Amino acid sequence: MIDFTLFFQEQQRLIESIPYRYRRYLYEQIEWNERCLLITRQRGVGKTTMILQHLKEHYRDDTSALYISVDNPYFKNISLYEFAMEFEKFGGEVLYIDEIHKYHEWATHIKSLYDSSRLKLIISGSSMIQINKQQADLSRRVVSYRLANLSFREYLLFKNIAVFEACTFDEILSDHVAIASRIIGRIKPLAHFKTYLTEGCYPFMIEHEKSYTYHLIGIINQILEVDMPYATHIRYAQIDKIKKLIYLLSTSVPVKPNISKLAASVDVSRPTLVEYLHYLELGSLINTVNQKARGYGVLSKPDKLLMYNTNLMHAISHNADKGTRREAFFVNQIKSAAYNIPRLIDERILLAPEGD
Structure with a gap:
């Protein structure tokens, strides 16, 4: 028999310390009533805080809901499936599972829980490289959401500088003068934007x-x-070459990459480089952009390589090109805005055949 007392004590400690004043944009977009939710993306963007905020708001003193983090050594010795089924026997209804990517064969356990119990599952994980390998097995059972990094609007909110409503891309295109006027009537955005780009x-x-x-x-x-x-x-010995690749992307000017030359500069083959780029994008370290293409053209190499956001660029090198930073910011914001709109082929942002 499992004693859940320590888990509830740890949960209480966490929700008492969790900030509740501001919430990430995704909080209001999630359909929390779904039977099984998976919230993913890069470390540090606020996934754990968000699910604890939901727990605090809806189940603060309710023992039918429990938060666990499966990187706890306890789960090295007990099956996640058995733990959850035992929790349900004792009146459990909602199980929040954090750091799911750290649990071996996690998708098998989640699939079995979905089929064998009536538990509601709210799951969070950071390593998209690991999660991507198993997530397909849960496609009919799990509703997935991806949480992006802070937008400039959220940065202003979290820093207590100003509160603005989010604008859609269409609203910005059609009403940008009025939107800009409202913003500069309250703050001087450029005074804060430089700091946002770096930290x-x-x-x-x-x-x-x-x-x-x-x-x-x-x-x-x-x-x-x-x-x-x-x-x-990928062998650990190859990681230094990938780090060199990231440094080159952080300091390069915004031109169409020559994949063969880039591969030579980090001493790997062209196919290996393309594979590295795939994993770096899965890990939210880079963004790729392609030109509009038809037929087999959609399978071609990326036409633009950029760091995932400008903060990563600045952390790696303080000599990032201004034009590259501008493009990285724009691509990051456009892709982030459409993260949770399902598409077979990513055409949220495409390069024009000519010009900028």
Whole structure:
């Protein structure tokens, strides 16, 4: 028999300390009543905080809901499936499962729980490289959401500078003069935008302001040194070459990449480089952009390679090109805005055949 007392005590400690004043944009978009939810994306964007905020709001003193993090050593010795089924026997109805990517064969356990219990499952995971390998098995059972880094609007909110309503891309195109007038009537955006580009994309900027870059480098190293070797056949000895690749992308000017030359510069084959780029995009370290294409053209190499956001660029090198930073910011925002709109082929943003 499992004693859940310690888990509820830890849960109470967490929800008492969790900030509740501001919530990420995705909180209001999630259909929380779904039977099984999976919230993913890069480390540090606020997934754990968000699910704990939901727990605090709806089940604060209710023992029918429980939060667990499966990176707890306890789960090295007990089956997640058995733990959850035992929780249901004792009146459990909602199970929040964090750090799911750290549990071996997690998709098998979630699938079995979905089929064998009536538990509502709210799951969070950071390593998209690991999650992507198993997520397809749950496509009919799980509703997935991806949480992007902070937008400039959210940065202003979290820093207590100003509160603005979100605007759609169509609204910006059709009414940009009025929107800009409302903003500059309240703040001087450029006075804050520079800081946002260097240290404003992640919520931990608030509690780790002085060590922000240190934490960003830690996220990069975790993805490269832990996630990639664990979830792929990439040997640890190759990680230094991938780090060199990221440095080159952080400091390059915004031109169409020559994949063969880029592969030679990091001493790997062209197919290997393309594979590395795929995993780096899964890990939310880079964004790729293609030109509009038809037929087999959609399978071609990327026409633009950019770091996932400008904060990562700045953490790696303070000499990032201004034009590259501008493009990285734009691509990041456009792709993030459409993260949770399902598509077979990603055509949210495409390069024009000519011009910028």
